[in-house]
Amino acid sequence: MAAKKTSLSFERPLTTVDIVIFTVLDEQLQVLLVQRPGGPEEPYPNAWALPGGFVDVDKDDSLLACARRKLLDKTGVKSPYLEQLGSWGGKTRDPRGWSATHAYFALLAADSVKLVQDEAKPARWHPVAELSPRKRLAFDHGDILQAALERLRNKVEYTSLPAFLLPEPFTLPQLQKMYEVVLGRPIDKSGFRTRALAADFLKEDGFLDVGSPRPAMGYRLKDRSAVMYFPRTFSPRS
Amino acid sequence: MAAKKTSLSFERPLTTVDIVIFTVLDEQLQVLLVQRPGGPEEPYPNAWALPGGFVDVDKDDSLLACARRKLLDKTGVKSPYLEQLGSWGGKTRDPRGWSATHAYFALLAADSVKLVQDEAKPARWHPVAELSPRKRLAFDHGDILQAALERLRNKVEYTSLPAFLLPEPFTLPQLQKMYEVVLGRPIDKSGFRTRALAADFLKEDGFLDVGSPRPAMGYRLKDRSAVMYFPRTFSPRS
DNA sequence: CTAATAGTGTCTCTGAGACACTATCGG
DNA sequence: CCGATAGTGTCTCAGAGACACTATTAG
Numbered sequence: 001m002a003a004k005k006t007s008l009s010f011e012r013p014l015t016t017v018d019i020v021i022f023t024v025l026d027e028q029l030q031v032l033l034v035q036r037p038g039g040p041e042e043p044y045p046n047a048w049a050l051p052g053g054f055v056d057v058d059k060d061d062s063l064l065a066c067a068r069r070k071l072l073d074k075t076g077v078k079s080p081y082l083e084q085l086g087s088w089g090g091k092t093r094d095p096r097g098w099s100a101t102h103a104y105f106a107l108l109a110a111d112s113v114k115l116v117q118d119e120a121k122p123a124r125w126h127p128v129a130e131l132s133p134r135k136r137l138a139f140d141h142g143d144i145l146q147a148a149l150e151r152l153r154n155k156v157e158y159t160s161l162p163a164f165l166l167p168e169p170f171t172l173p174q175l176q177k178m179y180e181v182v183l184g185r186p187i188d189k190s191g192f193r194t195r196a197l198a199a200d201f202l203k204e205d206g207f208l209d210v211g212s213p214r215p216a217m218g219y220r221l222k223d224r225s226a227v228m229y230f231p232r233t234f235s236p237r238s
Numbered sequence: 239m240a241a242k243k244t245s246l247s248f249e250r251p252l253t254t255v256d257i258v259i260f261t262v263l264d265e266q267l268q269v270l271l272v273q274r275p276g277g278p279e280e281p282y283p284n285a286w287a288l289p290g291g292f293v294d295v296d297k298d299d300s301l302l303a304c305a306r307r308k309l310l311d312k313t314g315v316k317s318p319y320l321e322q323l324g325s326w327g328g329k330t331r332d333p334r335g336w337s338a339t340h341a342y343f344a345l346l347a348a349d350s351v352k353l354v355q356d357e358a359k360p361a362r363w364h365p366v367a368e369l370s371p372r373k374r375l376a377f378d379h380g381d382i383l384q385a386a387l388e389r390l391r392n393k394v395e396y397t398s399l400p401a402f403l404l405p406e407p408f409t410l411p412q413l414q415k416m417y418e419v420v421l422g423r424p425i426d427k428s429g430f431r432t433r434a435l436a437a438d439f440l441k442e443d444g445f446l447d448v449g450s451p452r453p454a455m456g457y458r459l460k461d462r463s464a465v466m467y468f469p470r471t472f473s474p475r476s
Numbered sequence: 477c478t479a480a481t482a483g484t485g486t487c488t489c490t491g492a493g494a495c496a497c498t499a500t501c502g503g
Numbered sequence: 504c505c506g507a508t509a510g511t512g513t514c515t516c517a518g519a520g521a522c523a524c525t526a527t528t529a530g
Contacts, residue, residue, distance in 0.1 A: 012250040057336040062328035087325045090300035098295040214501040452528040
């Protein structure tokens with residue numbers, strides 16, 4: 001394993017990991033952003049940015065481990081839904097030099113989060129509807145967020161992803177609401193129930209009384225590590 | 239732009255770009271591999287690997303540009319279908335140190351390629367069916383190839399990707415053959431034609447005589463920079 | 477004519493969408 | 504009883520799959 005360093009002396013890009021963390025809060029899709037420190041030597045001082053940072057070659061065994069570490073640090077959540085989104089790299093995206101970031105995207109239930117406030121870097125939920133072109137994010141994080149949103153909205157059409165936005169157990173009406181919030185349009189109840197149950201990724205877990213007149217069946221995911229793919233989408237006929 | 243180097247003195251991972259280049263040759267899906275040099279200081283000497291290498295912070299403006307450069311160097315092809323596949327990074331994947339690779343995947347027509355042979359690194363097409371667990375690829379390139387195959391087979395079900403495996407103009411029977419080769423199963427002719435034409439991504443380009451008894455209509459892509467998504471898949475009924 | 481490939485017509489059936497309906501609770 | 508939410512039944516229709524059919528060429 002004694003690494004040969006010969007001819008590896010060229011300049012290496014900076015390597016970071018950034019995470020787009022989504023949740024649904026107040027019936028709105030929200031993303032977690034941190035405010036960058038304001039020092040004069042900092043890039044994008046005081047701008048909002050995705051949580052993330054440099055890979056630590058001593059602490060992190062892999063990119064995924066690095067993402068998990070950063071997510072745990074910020075939110076206290078151990079095992080959210082986490083998938084790779086892509087990578088962005090180039091000469092000009094960071095004024096400090098050629099840099100490449102590995103972006104991940106995560107879904108979690110709002111109430112499972114205890115935001116950890118680093119006084120230098122305050123963290124806050126931002127409704128995605130309220131920041132589209134408004135305040136510009138640091139680096140190319142606006143592009144990354146955009147890609148994450150497209151991926152999320154796309155996958156929601158044909159997967160069980162929104163289940164990760166809810167604490168278990170949850171009811172079918174609650175789950176339907178998650179789909180509707182992410183997609184931004186109502187879904188037919190009957191069709192939704194038929195498909196969700198036919199997809200066979202839920203198991204019953206007793207009745208829940210969530211304050212509505214009639215108690216509803218509570219459900220849990222059969223396998224929290226698997227995502228269900230529906231054969232077709234929820235698209236309206238149009 | 240004068241970059242502050244203060245506090246950026248920690249160790250940086252090695253950064254590479256690797257490309258999974260697919261084509262169809264002899265009615266088989268094939269992938270381009272290069273043989274690693276055999277020097278005693280080289281990792282995985284003489285093993286087959288995906289084409290790729292270190293990002294050059296002077297030559298490459300971005301990850302995508304880096305991928306294009308490497309692809310052009312190896313195959314002489316300027317504008318193939320090229321998309322990002324994902325990234326793989328960790329402490330142990332390269333014996334020379336913590337490294338992260340940005341993987342891309344490309345599709346091109348076999349006859350558009352003039353393989354550039356670097357005497358130190360011979361390049362050759364390998365039928366994917368013939369190397370599954372057989373010869374182990376260098377680094378984690380087996381995993382990357384596996385991911386590329388899954389992505390390709392998956393997307394072929396509902397996109398026009400196989401069109402990039404053919405030189406233009408091509409006939410519908412030729413295009414159908416590309417789908418069948420990648421999917422590894424026959425497709426119904428009538429349904430295929432209906433859907434391909436309804437998807438409206440082809441434009442007619444006169445009749446072609448490809449040696450078969452009856453000449454067939456030749457087609458070109460309306461927009462070589464866009465991929466068509468079908469509303470449903472080609473899956474057989476059960 | 478025949479063989480071979482290009483291209484079309486037609487039947488069936490699944491499953492999604494729309495929407496009206498019933499069921500069960502609190503008050 | 505009523506209102507509200509949970510959950511079901513039913514009609515229709517687009518579109519995919521299966522497969523038999525016609526069309527056009529070479530010899």
